[in-house]
Amino acid sequence: MKFSADDILDAAARVVLTRSGSPPVAEIAREVGAPVGSVYYRFASRDELLVSLWLRSVRDFQQGFMAACRLEPAADAVVAAARHIPVYCREHPAEARAMTLYRQAELVRAAPESLRDEVATVNDQVNALSLELTRRRYGVADEWRTTLLTTATRQCPYGLVRPHLGGPIPDWIDDATAACARAIAALGD
Template sequence: MPRSTHDTSAILDAAGRILGAGGTGAVTMAAVIREAGIPSGSLYYRFPDRPALLAALWNRAIASYHSGAYPLFDGDPVEAAAALGAYTVRWCDAEPHHAHVLLAGRSHFEPEGWPADARTTEAQESARWDEAIRGLTRRLRSQTSASTAEILLVAVDLPYAAVRRYLSGGRPVPPDLADVVAGLIRTSLRGADPASH
């Protein structure tokens, strides 16, 4: 049976397209109704207001990104950081509408107005992700001389910075960018490995 074009995923896809073109401020209920080509009742049935829509957009993007990232944290910590960096670039390239959500940042999604269940979902996933990042950071600090600030800059911030210049300008991500980012992460962290000197 074909999927209804009015389902939640299609509505959030429309909201993601609007965000990618005009930022979070452009994501209004009226704009989503127009972009999705749906009756207003189909939208308001699922999302009673704009904060509920923005919450769903944020939580869906986070779930998409994290689901493929968690398996990469195991093993050698430097290789894990490099794999995570490459994955981030490839995911942003494959999921540009989700990537625009993450690049915009949580604070732009009016979290203070989110429904209680959406806040709970976000808080639980945020805690799980933060613990994974802290664990990787601890392992990297024990293996290298890099500080926490250096590790976060290289392993977390660098991949987003690398893709932002392309996504924000509507340009394609270079096919070798994931490998370039992974190589920079390895070089930076291996260079901070006392055993390598």
């Protein structure tokens, strides 16, 4: 039986969801039902496998976040982008947990050489859309308002969700995230 890279990444995500920290390749191989050699056939190292999982999870999350950032009017886009975080994490718990494996700033230096460029640029499109949302919301994208929008749409929602990753994310967090996003964004008016 052949195992695709996605089969192995799916298994890695399931394993990451059930444990803290980075899982050993043998555990991932057991989860997918493949010999360890099949895992190493697709991924040169455990680091390459786990960084690939992180990248896939980040890109998947970003699709909905970017769609929310494009909504009109801009004030609704701010709230939708913030709400996307708890909704996505509730609907995709394994990917949400996988995104906590690394911090991009650290991973840029530590990722396998073959993935460093992708790691370095993975947030470029999201950052550009966030800057554009700041301009749409306020008419200007100065440092203060850019910081407000980043806090409203990313930092605050993530802070509310993070303690619940790996378990159920209470529904009330969606409304709390929306309320926080509105209040924080209003500071720039």
